[in-house]
Amino acid sequence: MTDLNTRAETLRALHSGEMLVLPNVWDAASAEVVAQAGFPAIATASAAVSAMLGYPDGEGAPWREMFAAASRVARAVSLPVTVDAEAGYGLAPREFVDRLLETGAVGCNLEDTDHRTGELIDAGAHAQRLADIRSAATGAGVAIVVNARVDAFLGDRRIPEPERLAEAIRRGRLYREAGADCVYPIGMRRRDDVAALVTELACPVNGNVGEELDVAALRALGVARVSYGPRFYRAALEGFRAAIGKL
Template sequence: MVRTGQAQRFHALHRGPGVLAILNAWDAGSARVFEQAGCAAIGTTSAGIAYALGRPDGEALTRAELVEATARIAAATELPLTADVESGYGATPAEVGETVAAVIAAGAVGVNLEDAAPEGGAALRDLDDQCARLRAARAAAEDAGVPLFLNARTDAAWLGVGPAEQRRELIAARARAYAEAGADGIFAPGVSEPDELAALVAATPLPVNVLATRTTPSLDELERLGVRRLSVGSGPVRAALDLAGRIALEVLETGSSELMVAGTLTYREANALFR
């Protein structure tokens, strides 16, 4: 079965060789560009999907919109696809399971499920509740017959939860609990210092996933530290939006289109991506 094979391949990519670099697509076009660039797997970016629909990030999409976007991206690539389902698009574990079942049906073989508190701010969801949501996601995958890669995201560092001196142990404790709840990987955006990364790798048997930022070490250094996966998140879509804005300013303020044409795909090259 194609889906099972993709899922097994995706699991294997977390075992090496090297660090798995995930490029996060927001539509079918960006997925095709990333595939052509040679990446081994593709993720979705909830922020990018939201921006493409004129919304902010943070579950401003409906579940149906998320699933539709996931399906379009999955149809555009032969690579394993992991879907960013944010907090699961549901108030209850059962609703999280429904979301996971829907994105699996749309073509995903992995998901990211985060633990930020629904009320916002620098807080995490109750640990028992988050573990129940992870178990529901795992059960949905088992019901679908797909060996889903369940990536448990903790936002403790990203949101600055609790005293800084206690945050390392908080993240490690969450990683241990999420492993027991059925997670296959731990994603800790905001953790980027080498000593923090090494401590997290030592604290969990799960493959550690980090987010690419200005302070994230190189792929070679991440591999040395034991990190297994790097995600670019919303970086590419933000870069694309920034470039579009700078092109607009150049045209409007100087009448030049140099920025737009310099080193850009030709019309024929762009069309060839989709044939």
């Protein structure tokens, strides 16, 4: 537990210095590639991990298989690992924390989508769950790093586009107050929206590289953390597909 807590504090500190860049991985081999390249932490991508296991994204894979994959990633490197845990798989807060720590990971993404319905979870209810997970982590003796994903900008969540920024800010504030270390507005692609959210939340924000927003642009906007989701997994698979086509 002492080693895990040290790694958790290291991961948390990485959110307040130079922008933390996380090329998401899906297995032990890809984790080793990222570690050997000199990145200071490792992050999994649920879409990539579930696809590698043969399941659809969105909690289509059994949580035990997802956490087993995370364990293999954590064993392969000597760096802090944060797991894309989707919406938490319906696990009770203490069980979720215990199972996460058993993998050797010290951080997690938790999103505010109910995968049974595809709709956003009530913001207050999700904030309470985050608070309960923070309390459970305190009880377990490891201050895990929680990256609270806000899904308001995903088009299938039925929030009118003009209302998405305000809703993302509202949710981000609630999640931060509940104990989240970082807020992750996935799908946010406009420079002005990112700037407004970073200013309004005044806390670490996770961004995604897109057509308008490269790493340098996100850094200039004050984004603390950048992740890539399943992008590198899909690129690797495409490279394999092209090689097989030539063969």
